[in-house]
Amino acid sequence: MMMSHDEQESIESLSLLNVVRSFRYWPRIFQLLWKVSAKDLICFSILNLIQGFLPALSIMATQQLINNITSTQEKILGAFLFFIAVSIFFGAVSIYQSYFESLYQAKLSNYTNVIIMEKASRLTLADFENSQVQDQLKRVQTDSGYRPFQITKQIFGIASNLISLVSMISIVMIWNWWAALLLILIPVISFFSFLRIGRQEFVIQWKRAPKSRSAWYLSYLLTRDNSFKEVKLYTLGSYFVKQYRKICEDFFAEDKLLAGKRLKYSVVYKLIDNLSSYSIIFLAVISAYRGQLPIGNVVGIFQSISQVQGRSDSIVQQVLGLCQNNLFLEQLFSFLDIDSTERERLQERSEIKEINKIEFRDVSFRYQGKQQYALKNINFTLEQGQTVAIVGHNGSGKSTLIKILLQLYAQTKGQILINDLPIQEINDVSYQKRVGAVFQDFVQYEMPVRQNIGYGNIGEVDNDQRIAEAASNAGIDTLIENLPNKLDTQLGRWFEHGHQLSGGQWQRIAIARAFMRDADVYILDEPSSFLDPEAERDVFERFHDLIKNRIGIFISHRLSSVNFADQIWVMEEGEIVEMGTHAELMARNQTYARLYRLQADAYSTNVSAV
Known part of the structure; x- marks a missing residue:
């Protein structure tokens, strides 16, 4: 039902191994995505894959157009028409991608909220009176509206960016292999730095669930008519607002600390990344000056370096985000798996059409975590x-x-008989x-x-x-x-x-x-x-x-x-x-x-x- 001690430690010590382990939920997330809308998922997938090839295609079209400026009119016209066609196709794919994304996001969010509500409706009263289950429910409810789509977009975004990255690095590699290798190496190094920040962010969000519920409850007391009278009478409003503000301020202090750490890593990474990119651009300019590269190819290399930087950053952030979101998936599927066999067990039981007799035989009960029995040796028969x-x-x-x-x-003990x-x-x-x-x-x-x-x-x-x-x-x-x-x-x-x-x-x-x-x-x-x-x-x-x-x-x-x-x-x-x-x-x-x-x-x- 709840997370084990080992799972808790796993969250506290998020590492590359934990990240790899978290991908075990991918088959289930794809099952979920397929159930939401198979047609939209296929369209979404195809458009993202096409999107991955388009940047390199656009660079090649630009490169070809510039290199053919001094050629015949037929070649210039052909290169220009190819450039226009690529640009139009690029724009059309982007428009349709946004269209399918908006529709699929709404469907996925609605579907996820529905299955969470369905699961909640099947929980027992004991589950709802368990603070850990309430925290778990709070976590999945808070993030259910956007996390599943974020995961979907990140998965396809990584695939699309990898295609773009490989194709654009290939353009650089044709000119200089070690320059291409340097463009890849720096984002990989930065990944491990940002992974540490990602772990801290998830742990903080994980630990916030109880306080988040407290903040919600304070807001509930101030906005619910059946509690407002007493809040007003005992002048509790300012006290509750103060408590609510304190929780928000604590959250902001944590967010500010993490933002500072992320800023530090980002500045260092961006400085190194820019120095390496400028060095490669300088070498490309020298090669063009010496006549070793056509001008169009130089422009293509400039664009490729810029795109590689952007795509590398995106992949690093998407992978880190995916790591955190996969941990959300762990919470989502863990919640959905609470007593997952209950429905099957109910279906195997006998249906009852009428209650003629109720009998309690030495029935006792105690609440979870309590030593004292709330009911002790109850015996009766009702007809x-x-x-x-x-x-x-x-x-x-x-x-x-x-x-x-x-x-x-x-x-907890004893026997209850219905119609014997x-x-x-x-x-x-x-x-x-x-x-x-x-x-x-x-x-x-x-x-x-x-x-x-x-x-x-x-x-x-x-x-x-x-x-x-x-x-x-x-x-x-x-x-x-x-x-x-x-x-x-x-x-x-x-x-x-x-x-x-x-x-x-x-x-x-x-x-x-x-x-x-x-x-x-x-x-x-x-x-x-x-x-x-x-x-x-x-x-x-x-x-x-x-x-x-x-x-x-x-x-x-x-x-x-x-x-x-x-x-x-x-x-x-x-x-x-x-x-x-x-x-x-x-x-x-x-x-x-x-x-x-x-x-x-x-x-x-x-x-x-x-």
């Missing part, structure tokens, strides 16, 4: 027609139990389709009402009747009728014409979303957190009617609302310590009875005070 309420203090394990039941986490079949043998997707749930931290989609409810059963998102039934079951049919555009009313304040709801109305929307699903199991996790007592009673009564002949589970802190449940479970420190009806638990006079009386006394005291 169709049963309703259970789970109560207990915060942190007692209630929500964790629900996440295990939903298979958002896999149990181990849950590991059941396809997760088919199982989760049979469950409707409202989470404590339900989502408020900044979208129209239709989507907010219809997402509970995405296949019915355009079914007005089905959505209306779910809304009625949640008691918000009148609310929707009074909205300006009914089901098509935009909710929230993020987008134009948005209509903001109260917390209780948003919660009922989330409940309607759960009711939208024709499920066998319905779960409400703290469904009354935004509801007043009257609205809460209404929701529970509707819930009770909806779950007849189904399994119903709800979590609540308000013990006065759980009387209708067939059973009440009391949880403490990850264990179910009591089970029974309200009357049975009150008669036992243990944890439930004590909590119930505390809430009743508090309510009575408040009423008396009023």
